[in-house]
Amino acid sequence: MRYISTRGQAPVLSFEEAMLTGLARDGGLYVPESIPTMSHAEIAGLAGQSYEQVAFTVMRPFIGDSFTDEEFREIIQKAYAGFGHEARAPLVQLGANHFLLELFHGPTLAFKDFAMQLIGQLFQVALKKRGERVTIVGATSGDTGSAAIEAFRGLDAVDVFILFPHGRVSDVQRRQMTTPDEANVHALAMDGDFDDCQARLKDMFNDFDFRDGVRLAGVNSINWARVLAQVVYYFTSAVALGAPHRKVSFTVPTGNFGDIFAGFIAKQMGLPIDQLVIATNQNDILHRTMETGAYTKAGVTPSISPSMDIQVSSNFERALFYAYGQDGAAVADQMNDLSKGGFTISQGAVDFLRENFASGRASEDETMASIKATYLRTGEVLCPHSAVAVKVAQEHLGDSPMITLATAHPAKFPDAVKRACGQDAPLPARMADLFERDERVTRVANDMDTLQTLIRERTGN
Ligand SMILES: *Cc1c(COP(=O)(O)O)cnc(C)c1O
Numbered sequence: 001m002r003y004i005s006t007r008g009q010a011p012v013l014s015f016e017e018a019m020l021t022g023l024a025r026d027g028g029l030y031v032p033e034s035i036p037t038m039s040h041a042e043i044a045g046l047a048g049q050s051y052e053q054v055a056f057t058v059m060r061p062f063i064g065d066s067f068t069d070e071e072f073r074e075i076i077q078k079a080y081a082g083f084g085h086e087a088r089a090p091l092v093q094l095g096a097n098h099f100l101l102e103l104f105h106g107p108t109l110a111f112k113d114f115a116m117q118l119i120g121q122l123f124q125v126a127l128k129k130r131g132e133r134v135t136i137v138g139a140t141s142g143d144t145g146s147a148a149i150e151a152f153r154g155l156d157a158v159d160v161f162i163l164f165p166h167g168r169v170s171d172v173q174r175r176q177m178t179t180p181d182e183a184n185v186h187a188l189a190m191d192g193d194f195d196d197c198q199a200r201l202k203d204m205f206n207d208f209d210f211r212d213g214v215r216l217a218g219v220n221s222i223n224w225a226r227v228l229a230q231v232v233y234y235f236t237s238a239v240a241l242g243a244p245h246r247k248v249s250f251t252v253p254t255g256n257f258g259d260i261f262a263g264f265i266a267k268q269m270g271l272p273i274d275q276l277v278i279a280t281n282q283n284d285i286l287h288r289t290m291e292t293g294a295y296t297k298a299g300v301t302p303s304i305s306p307s308m309d310i311q312v313s314s315n316f317e318r319a320l321f322y323a324y325g326q327d328g329a330a331v332a333d334q335m336n337d338l339s340k341g342g343f344t345i346s347q348g349a350v351d352f353l354r355e356n357f358a359s360g361r362a363s364e365d366e367t368m369a370s371i372k373a374t375y376l377r378t379g380e381v382l383c384p385h386s387a388v389a390v391k392v393a394q395e396h397l398g399d400s401p402m403i404t405l406a407t408a409h410p411a412k413f414p415d416a417v418k419r420a421c422g423q424d425a426p427l428p429a430r431m432a433d434l435f436e437r438d439e440r441v442t443r444v445a446n447d448m449d450t451l452q453t454l455i456r457e458r459t460g461n
């Protein structure tokens with residue numbers, strides 16, 4: 001299995017190389033040269049299997065010879081052992097034909113754990129074999145940073161540095177980053193906002209001396225291995241509700257388009273998906289693009305579902321690649337226009353996107369109302385991201401069962417939840433002592449020299 005860039009100009013890589021590289025050198029994103037498929041009988045055979053067994057069967061064809069079967073099985077076992085629910089991704093029923101896929105039982109209570117926990121184990125095994133060590137630096141507005149720290153803590157082939165904007169993440173999010181006490185974990189509270197953190201991260205990747213000197217690696221959501229890990233729960237949930245003998249639909253709260261793109265891959269693999277619905281908050285660039293065919297940047301307005309507050313949706317490039325019939329040059333042209341503020345997608349490509357995706361949006365008031373109504377009707381307390389999706393899903397209910405992805409635990413956003421439905425959202429018992437643990441964090445200035453010196457010193461490079 002080989003991986004090619006969406007812009008067609010970067011070296012072709014193996015799974016392991018694409019994972020360790022992250023962004024392709026031509027600025028594109030890696031995708032598999034061809035998408036493996038599963039037959040009706042093979043999908044039917046997943047019924048009754050554990051999450052880990054399904055994960056192995058679904059992901060194995062994408063891995064090529066980067067890992068042996070035995071290595072890969074063990075990696076999967078370790079990745080999901082720390083989840084707080086035996087099913088890993090349990091379904092609960094919200095209505096006659098509407099189900100919620102709870103993706104928040106991982107160690108940091110957001111769906112990002114599904115991919116990050118797997119990638120942590122994959123990096124560790126790959127680097128051990130190569131005898132290499134890398135430095136992971138990430139910027140976060142909250143969920144990605146805590147998931148990365150949790151996944152890489154204590155792994156000896158990796159140092160992990162996370163930049164977060166000082167004073168601008170929730171108490172739960174901050175404590176998830178500052179309380180792990182392993183020596184390879186470095187939480188950095190930077191002066192400025194999330195955009196400043198991202199800008200410094202970009203500067204570091206563009207400084208090739210530094211990048212090579214500390215062997216910088218990225219684990220943001222464009223990493224193909226993260227997308228792949230998310231394909232698995234589309235299969236487990238669909239099969240639990242009768243696939244492949246009947247079709248199912250999904251609604252996905254969307255920001256960087258990683259999670260919903262994983263659903264598109266599942267469909268290409270042969271999973272019978274009826275509708276794949278993009279749900280956005282008031283930052284609705286993806287919904288507008290589906291309606292108008294024009295991808296036009298607008299400013300970000302902070303919302304109560306902050307992990308979906310985006311201006312440029314990085315994984316959307318992968319969908320464009322398929323919409324343009326895998327023509328890397330056409331994708332590169334469009335992405336060049338993005339720096340000028342946006343682009344218009346050709347009619348054929350828009351038609352392809354509309355055949356594969358539906359879309360909707362929820363305002364702030366509609367999100368609050370969705371939390372309240374769902375609580376009153378079903379007793380389920382939703383986080384604001386999941387509430388956006390439930391609202392949009394209800395507008396798309398049809399004959400096939402609708403599965404709405406719940407991406408975070410309500411305890412990560414207790415203030416919005418309390419305001420919406422009057423309910424406290426307590427942390428699960430296994431992490432109830434989060435507020436008693438000691439914090440360890442380094443306050444840093446928004447300054448490249450300071451950051452680079454600190455990272456070089458701490459990694460001994
Ligand atoms: C990251 C995140 C999202 C958006 O996921 P994408 O893959 O970027 O579309 C939605 N909800 C929560 C809670 C998240 O952390």
